Amino acid sequence: MGDLRIYAALAGGKWRSMLSYRASFAAEMLSNLGATVLDVTTVFVLFRATATVGGFTLAEAILMTGLTALGFVLADMTVGNIDDLKRYVRTGLLDTMLIRPLPVLPQLVFTDLPLRKLLRVAFGAAVYTLALAANHIHWTPARVLLAVLTPLGAALFFGAIFVLTASFAFWWVESGEIGNGFTYGGRDFTSYPITVYSNWFRDLFAYALGFGFVAYQPALALLGRTDPLGLPAWAGFVSPLVALPAVAIATLVWRTGIRRYRSTGS
Amino acid sequence: MIKMQELRKDFTVRVKAGRLRREKRTVAAVDGVSLTVEPGEMVGYIGPNGAGKSTTLKMLTGVLAPTSGEVSVFGLTPVPQRTRLALRIGVVFGQRSQLWWDLPLHESFRLLRHIYRVPPAEHEARLRRCRELLDLDGFLDTPVRQLSLGQRMRGEITAALLHGPKVLFLDEPTIGLDVVSKQAVRSFLAELGASGDMTLVLTTHDLADIERLCDRLVVIDHGRVVHDGTIEALHARYGSRRSLVVDLDEPLPPGFALPGASMGAVEADGHRVTFALDGSSAGAAVAGLVAVASVRDLSVVEPDIEDVVARLYQAG
Ligand SMILES: Nc1ncnc2c1ncn2[C@@H]1O[C@H](COP(=O)(O)OP(=O)(O)OP(=O)(O)O)[C@@H](O)[C@H]1O
Numbered sequence: 072m073g074d075l076r077i078y079a080a081l082a083g084g085k086w087r088s089m090l091s092y093r094a095s096f097a098a099e100m101l102s103n104l105g106a107t108v109l110d111v112t113t114v115f116v117l118f119r120a121t122a123t124v125g126g127f128t129l130a131e132a133i134l135m136t137g138l139t140a141l142g143f144v145l146a147d148m149t150v151g152n153i154d155d156l157k158r159y160v161r162t163g164l165l166d167t168m169l170i171r172p173l174p175v176l177p178q179l180v181f182t183d184l185p186l187r188k189l190l191r192v193a194f195g196a197a198v199y200t201l202a203l204a205a206n207h208i209h210w211t212p213a214r215v216l217l218a219v220l221t222p223l224g225a226a227l228f229f230g231a232i233f234v235l236t237a238s239f240a241f242w243w244v245e246s247g248e249i250g251n252g253f254t255y256g257g258r259d260f261t262s263y264p265i266t267v268y269s270n271w272f273r274d275l276f277a278y279a280l281g282f283g284f285v286a287y288q289p290a291l292a293l294l295g296r297t298d299p300l301g302l303p304a305w306a307g308f309v310s311p312l313v314a315l316p317a318v319a320i321a322t323l324v325w326r327t328g329i330r331r332y333r334s335t336g337s
Numbered sequence: 338m339i340k341m342q343e344l345r346k347d348f349t350v351r352v353k354a355g356r357l358r359r360e361k362r363t364v365a366a367v368d369g370v371s372l373t374v375e376p377g378e379m380v381g382y383i384g385p386n387g388a389g390k391s392t393t394l395k396m397l398t399g400v401l402a403p404t405s406g407e408v409s410v411f412g413l414t415p416v417p418q419r420t421r422l423a424l425r426i427g428v429v430f431g432q433r434s435q436l437w438w439d440l441p442l443h444e445s446f447r448l449l450r451h452i453y454r455v456p457p458a459e460h461e462a463r464l465r466r467c468r469e470l471l472d473l474d475g476f477l478d479t480p481v482r483q484l485s486l487g488q489r490m491r492g493e494i495t496a497a498l499l500h501g502p503k504v505l506f507l508d509e510p511t512i513g514l515d516v517v518s519k520q521a522v523r524s525f526l527a528e529l530g531a532s533g534d535m536t537l538v539l540t541t542h543d544l545a546d547i548e549r550l551c552d553r554l555v556v557i558d559h560g561r562v563v564h565d566g567t568i569e570a571l572h573a574r575y576g577s578r579r580s581l582v583v584d585l586d587e588p589l590p591p592g593f594a595l596p597g598a599s600m601g602a603v604e605a606d607g608h609r610v611t612f613a614l615d616g617s618s619a620g621a622a623v624a625g626l627v628a629v630a631s632v633r634d635l636s637v638v639e640p641d642i643e644d645v646v647a648r649l650y651q652a653g
């Protein structure tokens with residue numbers, strides 16, 4: 072893949088530009104890690120008050136939190152850069168990407184090498200591994216496979232959400248933080264057992280929008296628990312596939328959006 | 338090479354109508370432009386602010402999808418075949434930098450070599466030529482954000498040429514440059530055009546660019562083409578002519594007439610007379626004059642393109 076070399080060169084360029092602002096790099100790395108640590112500690116704090124939440128123990132809940140955290144930071148590290156799209160659209164700077172012989176999405180996404188987010192990935196992976204160990208899982212080949220595929224599926228799913236919500240900017244230049252609100256809201260939703268949410272809210276996010284299949288359903292399958300909400304056991308094992316329709320929809324929305332791009336007067 | 342057929346771009350803008358209500362209004366930025374540009378042509382694309390020049394260029398380069406009509410460059414349709422087209426055209430947006438802001442200029446060139454997959458030898462050869470002709474050596478190591486506008490523009494033009502495009506689109510490449518930088522850019526572009534196989538479309542508000550570079554002038558206004566032809570054709574159409582100003586020792590005899598020229602202003606008690614040349618050459622007119630009067634001094638004044646274009650814009 073010759074293209075990979077191109078993006079590697081571009082990422083290298085970005086990296087060198089960043090080194091001209093060295094101090095802010097270190098600060099960003101720390102604040103990034105801080106945000107993820109905070110997410111996980113929130114769950115611990117919650118369990119200080121009650122022994123179980125929504126019918127799940129602390130260890131079980133942490134498995135969901137860990138899955139979510141790992142999937143999310145992986146997505147954030149690879150495509151999180153797309154958050155910049157709204158600035159490119161508003162200022163018309165996207166013009167300069169459109170005249171290059173490369174697709175726009177990878178130009179936006181792969182040209183940054185967000186090493187500052189690496190600490191977060193390590194932290195997410197650690198939480199997930201510890202949660203797997205703490206839960207006395209009855210390991211079978213299917214569960215091993217699921218344990219590996221679930222974070223990847225979650226990463227793809229969140230990646231799709233990143234692209235989808237960023238694309239709002241093509242329709243609505245002043246979309247501001249609304250897209251982010253949705254992305255981060257979705258992440259927070261999947262960090263907890265979905266049994267804690269009220270019915271209509273849960274139906275919308277978990278089943279209609281698919282967030283229930285990111286961490287909750289596969290966690291049940293790993294733990295060997297039956298779903299108190301009634302889905303069959305195999306649902307957990309196929310959950311990572313929910314990433315596929317999500318990616319398809321995100322691609323479609325992105326393509327439609329970029330044709331609507333109207334630049335700015337110049 | 339470049340074909341546009343009834344090309345059109347509408348923008349819908351929301352305008353305030355009343356306190357909360359907002360109304361949609363459609364602006365036709367490009368309103369049915371049909372043009373064909375042959376290989377090797379140098380086209381000046383001019384028009385008043387908001388005429389639709391940049392919008393046309395964006396449709397030609399695949400940045401904007403047309404609302405209707407057809408456009409092709411090298412037989413490719415810009416938006417669907419954007420990435421293939423990008424390999425074969427060069428684009429300079431005078432108002433928008435394509436260089437890497439925080440990196441030294443030569444780094445931008447190196448990255449572009451990767452993006453366009455230019456073989457190192459070709460890259461070197463093209464870069465060397467630009468370095469000589471555009472005098473880049475003094476600031477190749479300077480981060481782009483620290484370059485002056487003129488230095489940056491020379492960098493932008495180099496960046497657009499490193500992959501060896503045969504069609505070059507330039508949107509206001511001389512905007513904001515001083516006289517010397519303008520000259521440098523112009524003579525560089527003239528040299529590119531002189532090779533004969535480079536097609537160039539350039540927008541500008543400085544008509545000197547056009548006079549120096551373009552054999553064809555397309556004027557648009559409110560998204561429509563109002564003139565397409567040579568500068569001479571524009572002068573002919575608007576009746577602007579060269580004129581001959583003569584200083585005489587004695588006023589001309591009453592009833593004097595020059596064939597192929599008409600007498601205009603008579604100043605200084607008949608000692609300075611201006612003739613508009615419509616048909617006669619300057620030489621023939623001077624010969625006709627010295628036969629009857631003693632000429633102390635004379636000058637030939639070219640018609641002013643600024644005036645003609647100003648009249649054209651006002652008519653629109
Ligand atoms: N992104 C946009 N959204 C809405 N209207 C736009 C947009 N871009 C351009 N226009 C409108 O389209 C018309 C043509 O704009 P364009 O930028 O093509 O003009 P121009 O000929 O390049 O002018 P100038 O000489 O000032 O650069 C203008 O009326 C402008 O307001």
Ligand SMILES: [Mg+2]
Nearest residue numbers: 337390391508
């Ligand atoms: Mg313009």
